[in-house]
Amino acid sequence: MAMKPEDVLRAIAAARGDAICVPTMTTSPAWRTLAPDDLSIGCVGFMGGASSLGLGLALATPTRRVIVFDGDGSLLMQLGSLATIAGAAPRNLTHLLFKNGVYHTSGAQEIPGGLTVDFVTMAKGAGYRKAYAVTELDDFKRRLPSMLTDEGPLLVELHTGLADKTPMTDRSGVPFNQQVDNLRTRLTKAG
Numbered sequence: 674m675a676m677k678p679e680d681v682l683r684a685i686a687a688a689r690g691d692a693i694c695v696p697t698m699t700t701s702p703a704w705r706t707l708a709p710d711d712l713s714i715g716c717v718g719f720m721g722g723a724s725s726l727g728l729g730l731a732l733a734t735p736t737r738r739v740i741v742f743d744g745d746g747s748l749l750m751q752l753g754s755l756a757t758i759a760g761a762a763p764r765n766l767t768h769l770l771f772k773n774g775v776y777h778t779s780g781a782q783e784i785p786g787g788l789t790v791d792f793v794t795m796a797k798g799a800g801y802r803k804a805y806a807v808t809e810l811d812d813f814k815r816r817l818p819s820m821l822t823d824e825g826p827l828l829v830e831l832h833t834g835l836a837d838k839t840p841m842t843d844r845s846g847v848p849f850n851q852q853v854d855n856l857r858t859r860l861t862k863a864g
């Protein structure tokens with residue numbers, strides 16, 4: 674049984690502390706509802722950009738955790754970002770991959786390779802410090818504290834079903850430039 678993405682995100686919302694979160698695609702609407710704060714920055718318009726955005730934030734805020742909620746189709750589109758991240762080796766970056774086998778946001782077309790694509794092997798091959806898959810919610814909750822403290826870059830392939838909402842069915846949310854301003858203000862205030 675695949676995990677419900679909303680259940681995964683709910684557990685993260687309870688445990689993330691002051692981590693910056695970077696949702697993309699179908700994690701975006703759910704995350705907006707669960708964690709409507711200024712320490713998150715959604716990446717929807719630039720497909721595949723979430724992990725690179727997360728990398729920049731991780732390098733800029735080395736004392737804070739940065740958690741990327743990536744899509745499998747998105748990561749495939751910018752696969753080279755795995756090597757870029759591994760090369761920069763940010764210790765504070767956690768890359769969570771929501772693997773549902775499809776481009777859900779654009780109509781649930783199957784991604785190349787479907788569910789057989791092994792992102793754990795790819796991340797290890799690129800040079801991530803650690804990578805593993807999680808298929809059960811209980812296992813996810815048990816390992817979540819270490820996902821937020823282990824030395825990064827760390828990739829966790831999460832086997833999930835489809836989210837209830839997509840950025841196409843729920844178009845609410847703050848424009849990207851406003852999210853950037855809000856995050857900058859929050860980080861500046863925090864010193």
Ligand SMILES: Cc1ncc(C[n+]2csc(CCOP(=O)(O)OP(=O)(O)O)c2C)c(N)n1
Binds near residue numbers: 720
């Ligand atoms: C360069 C580019 N090509 C195509 C799209 C259209 N598009 C928007 S979302 C999406 C699918 C995203 O799939 P995935 O990353 O697996 O996330 P999911 O929707 O499954 O959560 C596509 C193809 C786009 N935004 N940008």
Ligand SMILES: [Mg+2]
Binds near residue numbers: 746772773774775776
């Ligand atoms: Mg997908």
